[in-house]
Amino acid sequence: MVGERIVARLPENWRWIVTTRAAVVLSLLVALLSVATGIYRIDQQAADFGPFASHVPIAVQNAVGFTGALTGFLMLASAFALRRRLRAGWWATTLLLPLTAVQGLLQASPYSLPLVVLSVCALPTLLLSRRRFDQSLSLTTTQLAAGGALVGVQAYGTFGAYAMREDFDGIEHLLDAFYFTLITSSTVGYGDIGPESEVAILFTMSVVVLGVASFGIAIGALVGPAIQARISKTLGIMTDSELDLLDDHILVLGYGDLTEPIVNELDDANRQFLVVTRDQEAANELSDRDIRVLTANPSDEEPLQRAKIEHAGAVLVATDDDAQDAMAVLTARELRPDVRIVTAATDRENTRKLKRAGADDVISLSELGGHLLVRSALGEDESHVVTQLLESE
Template sequence: MDSTPLRSYWQRHGGRLTVLLAATVAALSVATGVANIGARSVVGPLGQFVPEWIQRTAGFTGALTGFLLVVSALGLRRRLRVAWYATTILLPMGALQGLLQSSSLSVPLVVLSIVTLPVVLANAARFDRELSVSTSQLAAGAALVATQVYGTVGAYTLREDFTTIDTPIDAFYYTIATASTVGYGDAVPTSQAARLFGISVVLLGASSFALALGTLLGPAIEARFSRALGRMSGGQLELLEDHVLVLGYGDLTEPVVTELTDAAEFLVITPDSEQASALSDRGVDVLTANPSDEEPLQHARIDDARAVVVATDDDAKDALAVLTARDLNDEVYIVAAATDRENVPKLERAGADTVISPASIGGRLLVRSALDRSDVYDAVAQLVEE
């Protein structure tokens, strides 16, 4: 059996398969964890060995592991190395928690976790990006952690001035409930110092939570605005892999976009903002920039592109775009369309692997069809054979 197609598929889609499997395990972990939290009896092969409280605790921690796997799967989509490390740790944890839950609902989770782990390990080289954290994100994380530490230590120190705080866990619970402004009212301050401390936890907690939400929602809002304006955000560009770059947009480009829509992932780069906005409204990924500039091609991850297509109505601009693309990636396959037949050699010298002249091909098709009185598809087949 020829393994070449399987190897080719693995090389192209191994990363996406890893992300898909990790996300599926995450969903199963959350679902089975929630289902087993409220279980009243323990069943399954380990039922007689696992106490009920361990099974219910495993359900709770399994749900938490599932949420962490969701985060790591999102990190895998961005090819982050730290997300790969996290996933390799969380998958065995999820399988172990599924075993401890000892429920028939946990069987798919255990099996899929075991199957996914070798796939993640085999694709380790694909996830090679370092985590880039902005100053605002660091500040938000530090503020959030500092607030929880301050509230927990302070509440435990003042535990005699509260009604139900006796342990560090009680103090941490009080801090979470107060800082998030939930305030269940089960830990009541009984002294002036405790009340003032509670006020400080509310103010610091609300501020840190707002700062954290801002840093998380900010990129998402930016992405929505960027798409509305016909642009792609940095996060969206980082997800591109094994894609086709379409440099420029014109009358010749529209059939290319139509053909690629169901065939491969692609990105159009055009300097025309109106064209970019129209393409974006159709759901096409587009970057508003000059396709002959190096910076937008680097942002569009030309190093990871499977092919480059250049097909506008301006052969001079196409030649410059081909030159830039070839200079940035000397291995990518470049296909160009020449409006004038005389420009075919020029585009080839610029670095295009294949240059097609639509006018020349159209003329030959018309002549073949007229002389042979054959169907246009038969004429195309004859040209292909030649």
């Protein structure tokens, strides 16, 4: 609650600091810096950093260089989870940011200072925007099975190889057994550890077969959705992960000649908005212009729920069909009673009907156009006329 109040008191042009986009960008930067500094530190000597390394043991510096790179890769995964507004991603990033800061300090390098500073700065931003990450992690049965198979095979190979370490050349510790299982199941096979008995050979063969199968299933479960998302983007279809990023956006329901100026105005103002239309041709044209569009019937409940109407800041409805507009207004009002809905009426007689459907403001285009033409001919200020007309509505 305190964080939300702080955000609400910030000036409008500073509120982006605590938005989802800012948290994702900062987390990605921390991840990239952690990987870069970790890899750089692995190949350096402590003496190269002078006073920075005088109070940190060399073994610790070398260890945090390696673990820093690993933490960076974990941060990359959590940043992608943040991009989907997953609560699990928020928790993972919140736990990893202090770790990257500590690792940056222990690396005892002047090159790791930006990592420390950025980690410390990113943490308050993440904490203040925590309510924006409200999506639960939903895994399919295939993904759960793939993860379970991968972990199960690695555990089978590790503990089995350690139990039969007398039959292997080079396995003395549990880490050796895990190393052997990983390189064997991934078919890398360096050959530095090998079986020395028939039982060990049969066991190694089982690790190869099960490992290849588990890796194949895991890659398919992870890469498959990514390929689908890429195809959807090529076809101009928004994915659920992209829709999850919408927040305080403007929903434009329907598309027509009257909607085009609205879209241009919102695009020029750099406002976050989404157009929902069932016109496939119009959707393709909007997608080519890098405008967010969802191809669906704007008067159906399911598309509006996918369009995150619960997070929308306003709803605009302005097509050439008042009847379709009324249905879209009615659906939007039922799903979100507190959102502001503005629509336009091509026929003045439909103004009251659209208001009864749930619109907060209805602009009669014919009446507005007539007033503007007359007042402009008389040399009066058009903006004053528009204000008066809206107040009268």
